[in-house]
Amino acid sequence: MGPSRILVVEDNPLNRRLAVDVLRVVGYEVAEAEGAPQARVWLASSLPDLIVLDVSLPGTDGITLLGQLRADLRTRAIPIVATTALAMKTDRERILRAGFDAYLAKPFSPRVLRQVVGDLLQGRANPTGAPHG
């Protein structure tokens, strides 16, 4: 078994680069997509162990893409982490209710991203990236 594979979907090039680097440096195999169409192309031939998905994407947004992935038997069980600049508590509740496994408000620290991803890959829920011993 090789390293876990993660797909990062984020339209902002700097945010995408940061997330990709933070995950790559700890050994994950990371693919990237700048939007929903590119993500769907990649997913047609590959299956990641986890997806980090920006909620605010031009065109098809992250919540719509999430719904499509949850409706597809092939992708429905993949853990999906929402990243968003929306900061209100009501937004967080709406996003988790939509079916994301975790929620990270930008800007988030590398530690929190790695915590959420590591926990989900071990089948452990940690919707907000809280640290634990």
Ligand code: MN
């Ligand atoms: Mn965005």
